[in-house]
Amino acid sequence: VSRLQRxxxxxxxVYLLGATNSGKSTLFNTLLRSDYCKSxxxxxxxxxTVSPWPGTTLNLLKFPIINPTCxxxxxxxxxxKEEATKTEDQLSTEEKKYLNQLKKQGYLVxxxxxxxQQQDSSTEIDFDPDLLSYSMDEDPRDPPKKHExxxxxxxxxxKDARWCFDTPGIVKEDCVLNLLTEKEVKLVLPSHAIVxxxxxxxxxxxxxxAALGRIDYLxxxxxxxxxxxxSNLLPVHVTTLGNADALYEKHAGKEFLKVPxxxxxxxxxxxxxxxxDITLRGIGTTEAVAxxxxxxxxxxxxxxxxxxxxxxxxxxxxxxxxxxxxxxxLPYISAIRGARIPGTPAYxxxxxxxxxxxxxxxxxx
Ligand SMILES: Nc1nc2c(ncn2[C@@H]2O[C@H](COP(=O)(O)OP(=O)(O)OP(=O)(O)O)[C@@H](O)[C@H]2O)c(=O)[nH]1
Ligand SMILES: [Mg+2]
Numbered sequence: 116v117s118r119l120q121r122x123x124x125x126x127x128x129v130y131l132l133g134a135t136n137s138g139k140s141t142l143f144n145t146l147l148r149s150d151y152c153k154s155x156x157x158x159x160x161x162x163x164t165v166s167p168w169p170g171t172t173l174n175l176l177k178f179p180i181i182n183p184t185c186x187x188x189x190x191x192x193x194x195x196k197e198e199a200t201k202t203e204d205q206l207s208t209e210e211k212k213y214l215n216q217l218k219k220q221g222y223l224v225x226x227x228x229x230x231x232q233q234q235d236s237s238t239e240i241d242f243d244p245d246l247l248s249y250s251m252d253e254d255p256r257d258p259p260k261k262h263e264x265x266x267x268x269x270x271x272x273x274k275d276a277r278w279c280f281d282t283p284g285i286v287k288e289d290c291v292l293n294l295l296t297e298k299e300v301k302l303v304l305p306s307h308a309i310v311x312x313x314x315x316x317x318x319x320x321x322x323x324x325a326a327l328g329r330i331d332y333l334x335x336x337x338x339x340x341x342x343x344x345x346s347n348l349l350p351v352h353v354t355t356l357g358n359a360d361a362l363y364e365k366h367a368g369k370e371f372l373k374v375p376x377x378x379x380x381x382x383x384x385x386x387x388x389x390x391x392d393i394t395l396r397g398i399g400t401t402e403a404v405a406x407x408x409x410x411x412x413x414x415x416x417x418x419x420x421x422x423x424x425x426x427x428x429x430x431x432x433x434x435x436x437x438x439x440x441x442x443x444x445l446p447y448i449s450a451i452r453g454a455r456i457p458g459t460p461a462y463x464x465x466x467x468x469x470x471x472x473x474x475x476x477x478x479x480x
Contacts, residue, residue: 116151116227117191120183125277129180135169135284136304143176143281145227150191151279153179154231159268163281167304169292172283179268179276187231194230219307289436291327291410294385299374303327303412305346311416311467313342313452314353314460321359325349325374326367327432328409329388331356334426335419339397340449344406345413349373353460363388374412386433393439397423403449406440414440418449 123129131139140163148157160178164171181187206214210226286293292300314322316332322341323329327349332339333356343351350373354362366372368382375381395404397419407429408414419425431437453463
């Protein structure tokens with residue numbers, strides 16, 4: 116909010132753009148209740164629908180952007196400074212409960228908060244320089260409205276306003292979610308914080324992410340680490356090159372590989388896995404070299420010994436996007452693991468530290 120106010124000021128309208136389900140409406144609703152929005156607007160503007168289903172927002176929603184006068188920027192900074200010194204202890208029980216709930220779902224949590232509250236006619240009005248400095252777009256003489264009737268903006272409030280828009284998401288044609296049923300999507304879209312699952316694979320081994328993705332480690336000198344970042348409800352299975360095809364044939368569509376579900380009937384209409392070869396050169400045992408993104412089913416961070424050359428073959432259902440993301444999004448993710456489980460290529464899992472704990476201990480906002 117601070118950066119938008121400093122750099123963009125009120126130069127023009129602002130649009131939240133992005134793929135469906137990327138969190139635009141969540142951000143819109145947060146901005147609606149922040150210093151970015153004119154103080155009266157949250158009561159007038161409808162909140163955007165947030166849902167786990169891609170493509171939920173169909174109409175355009177907008178709120179008027181507040182004009183960041185020098186005085187407002189100053190008061191906002193004062194509030195932020197003050198709040199930075201407060202600890203979580205000062206939150207109400209309800210706020211704490213909400214925060215904990217979000218924390219469990221893997222949200223990056225911070226309180227956005229507002230500096231400028233709506234003028235309430237029943238309370239005494241302190242001297243407010245904004246009322247004088249900004250009578251152009253917010254008319255302080257506006258008579259207070261009765262609570263029952265739906266409030267509306269006055270002509271003065273919106274005539275020169277810039278708006279912030281939520282938009283319907285961009286539908287990606289090559290997204291695996293388009294191929295899935297409602298039940299399957301529920302398993303694929305994470306509903307809780309993802310716990311990374313790391314496996315150590317030798318050349319000749321194969322990793323399946325449900326029946327939606329597959330990675331073969333074809334050639335290389337040494338073992339490498341494969342960290343799966345995907346919904347915790349999707350199974351990961353490791354097998355050998357010799358057994359992989361048979362495993363897929365036997366279990367795709369069934370409980371063992373979970374998604375898709377519906378047995379052979381379902382698999383008849385489901386596109387086959389198609390391969391793509393990938394070569395990577397390791398940069399060391401603590402840092403991943405790349406992410407292999409298996410459409411929206413998840414991604415696998417690959418960590419390999421320095422200078423070690425790997426030949427991989429990755430698969431996603433035909434028509435869906437397989438992307439090699441280099442550099443990886445979370446280079447040190449393979450370190451978030453427990454002890455090796457004896458006799459298997461798997462490591463025990465470990466929960467990543469929560470963002471809130473981090474924020475508190477570093478004292479940043
Ligand atoms: N873990 C996590 N989930 C989020 C975050 N932001 C949004 N979500 C969740 O992601 C899902 C989609 O969020 P929306 O805000 O509806 O996404 P959108 O981009 O508006 O989606 P469309 O309107 O369909 O294009 C919802 O279940 C949200 O609760 C976030 O920062 N972290
Ligand atoms: Mg939306």
